[in-house]
Amino acid sequence: MDLNLTAEELTFRDELRAWLVSNVPKDWSDWREKPMEESFSYLRAWQRKLQEGRWAAVSWPKEYGGRSASLMQQAIFWEEMARVEAPVSYTHLLYKRLLSDCHRSISRDLAMRTTLLTLDR
Secondary structure: OOOOOOHHHHHHHHHHHHHHHHHOOOOHHHHOOOOHHHHHHHHHHHHHHHHHOOOOOOOOOHHHOOOOOOHHHHHHHHHHHHHOOOOOOHHHHHHHHHHHHHHHHHHHHHHHHHHHHHHHO
16 A cells, blocks of 8 residues: 555645645744634634635535545645644634534433433342
């Protein structure tokens, strides 16, 4: 199995790297730990910049503003974002928060059901 990047994947990575060098906010470390309420406008501006570069939704079809990225290109995208410690878009943060809240709710519900089943015995 050849795990080297294809020419197309290398081109994708190099384009993304060049874009990140020019666009990742230099002051992100000042904002990283701030609560969402304080950093919302900052992250919204970053989201706009990602959208302008068509990087906000790389997996979406090109006709909808994405890049029709393959799974490997999506992995490259996240790897490069992590490599430069770029902020994630606020939509990703909100989605993560929703999933986290949903997971807590489901876990709490399952714990209650398990407890009730145990008490019924």
